[in-house]
Amino acid sequence: MTDMQRQYKDSANLNARIAIHVKYGPPGKAFSVADTGLITANAKVLDIGCGPARFWAVNAAALPAGLELTLADQSQGMVDEAVQTVAAVKGKFRAVTGKVADVCALPFADRTFDVVTAMHMLYHASDKDRAVAEIARVLKPGGVLIATTNGNDNFIELEALTAHVFGALPDQLRSTSFSLESGHPHLERHFNEVAVHAGTDILRVTDAQDVVNFIRSYPPGSDATGEQLQRLDAELAGRMKAQDGIFPITRIAGYMVARGPRR
Numbered sequence: 203m204t205d206m207q208r209q210y211k212d213s214a215n216l217n218a219r220i221a222i223h224v225k226y227g228p229p230g231k232a233f234s235v236a237d238t239g240l241i242t243a244n245a246k247v248l249d250i251g252c253g254p255a256r257f258w259a260v261n262a263a264a265l266p267a268g269l270e271l272t273l274a275d276q277s278q279g280m281v282d283e284a285v286q287t288v289a290a291v292k293g294k295f296r297a298v299t300g301k302v303a304d305v306c307a308l309p310f311a312d313r314t315f316d317v318v319t320a321m322h323m324l325y326h327a328s329d330k331d332r333a334v335a336e337i338a339r340v341l342k343p344g345g346v347l348i349a350t351t352n353g354n355d356n357f358i359e360l361e362a363l364t365a366h367v368f369g370a371l372p373d374q375l376r377s378t379s380f381s382l383e384s385g386h387p388h389l390e391r392h393f394n395e396v397a398v399h400a401g402t403d404i405l406r407v408t409d410a411q412d413v414v415n416f417i418r419s420y421p422p423g424s425d426a427t428g429e430q431l432q433r434l435d436a437e438l439a440g441r442m443k444a445q446d447g448i449f450p451i452t453r454i455a456g457y458m459v460a461r462g463p464r465r
């Protein structure tokens with residue numbers, strides 16, 4: 203099993219990270235794809251790298267009627283959870299299908315979908331160009347890709363703390379390889395029109411354990427020794443003490459909209 207397969211065999215690690223956003227995300231979200239109007243009534247939608255599909259459950263009320271939703275992920279565990287999550291709001295959708303799929307070799311015919319969402323996942327693709335070309339291929343000519351991701355300096359304080367205690371993060375699990383800055387050229391090779399929407403805010407973390415849980419949800423923190431965890435606790439306590447009990451984290455995230463797929 204690769205690091206990636208271990209990481210996403212189910213949603214436990216991802217949920218440890220989402221928790222910090224839910225608890226400390228300031229009111230007035232940096233962005234919400236559900237509010238963009240890009241997902242239109244009765245659209246055939248592919249969510250690739252859907253994870254546990256939290257987006258579709260949380261935003262069910264804001265989404266238009268009649269969506270035909272395909273939830274796809276390379277992890278069978280994630281697909282199973284996604285279908286279960288959406289079952290709770292199933293009346294909202296015209297149809298929901300789960301499918302194990304690799305974004306670099308999508309098991310769908312050309313020109314199938316009106317909308318493809320790729321939320322915080324293209325940075326995991328082994329071949330970014332191939333992944334974007336595949337998405338362009340399965341989109342209808344008037345279709346749209348919505349790709350969410352982070353900015354290069356997203357969570358910079360947390361990465362600095364991790365690097366200080368454990369050494370650098372493994373590249374495979376960082377978002378810089380398909381970020382708001384670096385993803386753009388890949389999209390332009392396969393789409394006629396690309397727009398970037400970015401937002402920045404600060405998560406003011408008051409409970410050190412939330413930071414520890416986040417760091418321990420992926421390597422190298424997930425393999426920490428007892429001695430490393432003690433160093434992490436001490437370092438974090440020192441940084442929070444110096445900042446009135448707060449560990450501020452800069453969140454830079456957003457979405458890219460690509461239209462006019464080229465094959």
Ligand SMILES: C[S@@+](CC[C@H](N)C(=O)[O-])C[C@H]1O[C@@H](n2cnc3c(N)ncnc32)[C@H](O)[C@@H]1O
Nearest residue numbers: 210251252253275276277304305321322323326
């Ligand atoms: C950071 S999670 C994002 C999950 C969800 N889209 C969200 O925004 O909450 C990344 C997801 O992409 C999936 N993934 C990674 N590489 C993939 C690939 N090559 N093809 C399809 N899915 C992939 C992982 O299994 C995981 O569920």
